[in-house]
Amino acid sequence: MSESFTHRLLPYDGVEGFLEGALPFLRDGVEAGDRVVAVAGPARELLLREELGPATAGVEFAAADTWYSHPSRTLADCLSDADATAWQGRRLRILGEPVWASRPPLEVLEWQRAEAILNVAFAGSDASLLCPFPSSLPAGVVAASRKTHPETVCGSRSLANPSFIDPWAYSAQCDGEPLPPPPASAEALKIDLPDLYWLRAYVGDYARRTPLPDEDLQRLLVAVTEVVTNALRHGEPPITLRMWTRTSGDPSLVCEVTDGGRWPPGTGYGLLPPRPPGAAPSGRFGLWAVRLLCSIVQIRTGDAGTTVRLHLRLPAVPARKAPTIDRA
Amino acid sequence: MTRYTAWQARHTLVWPGETAVEGVMETLWSVRRPVRDLRPGDHAWLAYANEDEQRHVAGAFVRDGLLAREKVIYVAGSVKDAVPGVPPGTPDELLAFLPSGPPDGGRFDPVATARAVTDEIDRALAQGFRAIRVAAEMTWALRRPDGLDLLQAFERRIEQAVPPSTQITAVCQLDRRRCHRAELAALRAGHAVLVAPDPEFEDAVLRIVRTFQPAGLSLSGELDASRHSVLDQALASVISGCGTREIHLDLAGLGFIDLGGINLLTEVAGRHADPAHLVLDRVSPQLRAVMETVGWNMLPGLTLGAV
Incomplete structure (x- = not known):
């Protein structure tokens, strides 16, 4: 492997600043024969195509909203792209500006965590990632980006980022705040039987009163079964399932499993995909897959026990039409 | 807890619809029963796909009878035919073997064969047997001149003897590979019961049944x-027993599979030096969505088969 993995931050002001950092990155890649991917919205893509000129032919463009669909999915896809490209003897080079503005806070947190964890996931690969961050983003997002990127691009050079912290430490910081308590309306079920058939019946029954689509219900059932199976195997009683729907902010169905045990350190929390695929023990495979199956997974483990909270986004249901009064 | 028990009371477990695995339309008035659920008076039908299925189904019928000290009457073409499922050390008086084929090219004699069977039945009753099993492998008869007509005549005689009885159970077997579709349909119509293999496993939540064409398992429940x-065991026995490298899992009736279960499938597929291939047939859209979310690259050795 001729080059080592790089994950650089490109802070910029305005279009000029963006192009100043992005164009050399892309052009160098095309010249070096790398597989070059630019993840961008439609306007950015147009701009880059114009500025790149003939080099455009060597750049693949991907739409930002589909590329950044789900932190774990995006990470897995990038990793397998890097593997596939390495097989061809080439280097993968990605210019990617995550979608920050439209995301609810919980999702922003997970994307930031993914930015940190990918440093671990890609270690040993020769991929090169450049993440442009406009200075117009909220201060918190900019500050977090300096903790999750080992280097910052400064003109034609790249400098070590003094704020960068260990990815696992960063991930632990993401989970520093205690979870808000479940609402009083949450339904609770104590789990004391190893047979989870009735548990799924219960979850299914609850979920069918929400607009959750069938396929997402199946994903939820698989995720809940996995988390409860883990709690039964490795946790401590009492094991309790709670369910509620979040109507404020991003509407979602929440399913929480608590138990009295504490996870040992270094479990990885399912943040890294099992590699090589299929070879991982089922426990790790399990939690990784649980993350893929849910919109957001929150985990807290400590002396007070363990909580795993699964969120599935609910489709927006058109608000009921107010009755119209015929004034004619 | 109250909601939980309320659910339990409201729903009773019902197995999803039985599937017509034989590729022939099941007649409306026939019922499908595993070997172990056959009862006296049943005149049952088995069109087996291969020796494995014959051993599995007819063999279980013979073995269960002999182990329960019932009389077993086995009809076959010639003395060279083996009776499937005979346990070692079976006393001679329990098993009557009736090789009934006439010399080469001769016509099948339904009257004589049926009489040999009823004579054996009468003898067994006189000896005090309370239950009698008749297993007849009749493919040879069908391949003789006027085979279909003569075999139907034989079947009518068996039909006169078995269903009114409270002591006799009969299974008629045909090798599907050596019969025409129309012949199978005609003969099958004379049987009110279709005999199926005993499940490899069955409880209130999961049922695993062997399939023979294609070789594999059908899973229903969760x-x-x-x-x-239990799935691991059932898979191991299919893989060791059938020699083919491709095992099919019919998942039409499977409402749920957990990640550990999916992982088990990939493990089984990869366990052998010559990796077996697991083909998942008739996977519901919901299960497919889960597997797609996990990612097929995480599931080496598994492929989607028939829809």
């Missing part, structure tokens, strides 16, 4: 960690 070991 699979999670409390039943991984």
